[in-house]
Amino acid sequence: MTVIRAIVTDIEGTTSSISFVKDVLFPYARKRLPAYVETHADQPDMQHWLHEAAKEAGIVEASRQEIIELLLRWIDEDRKSTALKALQGMIWKVGYENGDYRAHMYPEVAARLHAWRADGLHLYVYSSGSVPAQKLFFHYSEAGDLSPMFAGYFDTETGPKRERRSYEQIAEAIGEQPGHILFLSDIVEELDAARAAGFRTGWLLRPPLAIPAQPTHPAYADFDAIEL
Numbered sequence: 001m002t003v004i005r006a007i008v009t010d011i012e013g014t015t016s017s018i019s020f021v022k023d024v025l026f027p028y029a030r031k032r033l034p035a036y037v038e039t040h041a042d043q044p045d046m047q048h049w050l051h052e053a054a055k056e057a058g059i060v061e062a063s064r065q066e067i068i069e070l071l072l073r074w075i076d077e078d079r080k081s082t083a084l085k086a087l088q089g090m091i092w093k094v095g096y097e098n099g100d101y102r103a104h105m106y107p108e109v110a111a112r113l114h115a116w117r118a119d120g121l122h123l124y125v126y127s128s129g130s131v132p133a134q135k136l137f138f139h140y141s142e143a144g145d146l147s148p149m150f151a152g153y154f155d156t157e158t159g160p161k162r163e164r165r166s167y168e169q170i171a172e173a174i175g176e177q178p179g180h181i182l183f184l185s186d187i188v189e190e191l192d193a194a195r196a197a198g199f200r201t202g203w204l205l206r207p208p209l210a211i212p213a214q215p216t217h218p219a220y221a222d223f224d225a226i227e228l
């Protein structure tokens, strides 16, 4: 078995509950998105992401209202659009800073991240959430500020999470051979793509999910069960 030198972790369903993202973060952004877009419409980053959203939808000319409706539809569909994720992250920042919520962490995650760091492992995040949203998530976590644990963050600007090429790019950016990197996720298609790029994989099946008798990836109920 090769030595693991770096761990890349997904967020939703892996470090943190799906429910926190779907039932707290998504509704928070959905409710505030129309007013947020209107009040920030003259800002260059807002104009950039609205333009990117329209481009992704193949819309040549659209009113601001049409783009807002498109973005709300994408939130409902949980579309992993880079533009939507950037805009959601901008809105979530307000909520974290106001103390409206803190990011959920499964109970063993913080201590396990500290233990891996103490063992000399380099830790990274790869999520569909934007890099700024990931940094906020770990900075304002229920377990305190976990952002110092991570050496880097990757989002869909690197590429979609179900494509092998994204993991090849991450290995290159990290500067490690893929065989020395462990990718953790709750989604089999993401793990398949990472494995195709040569990564080791760990499948998080958090209770009440059951670990199958013959899982297609090494499967764990929590971070403490992970074997390096």
Ligand SMILES: CSCCC(=O)C(=O)COP(=O)(O)O
Pocket: 010, 011, 012, 013, 021, 025, 080, 085, 126, 127, 128, 129, 130, 133, 134, 137, 161
């Ligand atoms: C960065 S927090 C919000 C996560 C998010 O928006 C999302 O779509 C979850 O994606 P993941 O790749 O972490 O499962």
Ligand SMILES: [Mg+2]
Pocket: 010, 011, 012, 013, 014, 185, 186, 187
């Ligand atoms: Mg996930």
